[in-house]
Amino acid sequence: FSGAFRWDGRQWQHFQVAADSGEMKVHKIKKDRRNRLWFLGISAHYPQIPSYQPGAYVYEHGTFTRWGVPEGLNNGRVYAFDEAADGSLWFGTYLGLCQWKDGNWRYWSKAEGLRTNRVFTLAVDQENNVWFGDYSEPGYGLGYIGKDRKVTYLGRNEGLIDERVLDLKIDRFNALWISTQNGMSCYDAGNWITFDRNTGLHHSA
Numbered sequence: 001f002s003g004a005f006r007w008d009g010r011q012w013q014h015f016q017v018a019a020d021s022g023e024m025k026v027h028k029i030k031k032d033r034r035n036r037l038w039f040l041g042i043s044a045h046y047p048q049i050p051s052y053q054p055g056a057y058v059y060e061h062g063t064f065t066r067w068g069v070p071e072g073l074n075n076g077r078v079y080a081f082d083e084a085a086d087g088s089l090w091f092g093t094y095l096g097l098c099q100w101k102d103g104n105w106r107y108w109s110k111a112e113g114l115r116t117n118r119v120f121t122l123a124v125d126q127e128n129n130v131w132f133g134d135y136s137e138p139g140y141g142l143g144y145i146g147k148d149r150k151v152t153y154l155g156r157n158e159g160l161i162d163e164r165v166l167d168l169k170i171d172r173f174n175a176l177w178i179s180t181q182n183g184m185s186c187y188d189a190g191n192w193i194t195f196d197r198n199t200g201l202h203h204s205a
Helices: none
Strands: 004-007 012-015 025-031 037-042 056-060 063-067 078-083 089-093 096-101 104-108 121-124 130-133 142-145 151-154 165-170 176-180 183-188 191-195
Touching: 025 078, 037 078, 078 121, 089 121, 096 130, 121 165, 130 165
Parallel strands: none
Antiparallel strands: 004 012, 025 037, 037 056, 056 063, 078 089, 089 096, 096 104, 121 130, 130 142, 142 151, 165 176, 176 183, 183 191
């Protein structure tokens, strides 16, 4: 279905989200530090054509506001979102990473050091480091952008269980949890913990 549904404890309510509701498929719903909801959109159209992709929509005071290519995103196919402690907004799209801070945009793609343009998942830790990844074959590892805003990658050689990254989450202790196609890793202050079939997972992915 297009748009999104909300359950209030008694009934369901449908929200169209985008004006072109037939094209707006909500990939994820994320919350920022002001408790606003961000609806990350994808379309069945070719992702190479930015104008065919819906972008992200933020829900505030009963209104959906679009953040798409006309507003500054490098591509309207949005897979990931997070807000840093410094107030910057980060978007993972089909064509890389976008940062919005203090009214200005900055972008990272292969030209800036990404191994693959698509950013399927991202998370910002308490020190404003931006972690990101993608699950595509053959696997590109766990990327991060630190305070110097340079791109660095960690992989199996450093301790990551698998380089095909599906999802990321920062816990309240600032440890990074990484789910992959072949198990789960936790990166905590430079130390790695691995979870797989040998440690209780019923399925590797």
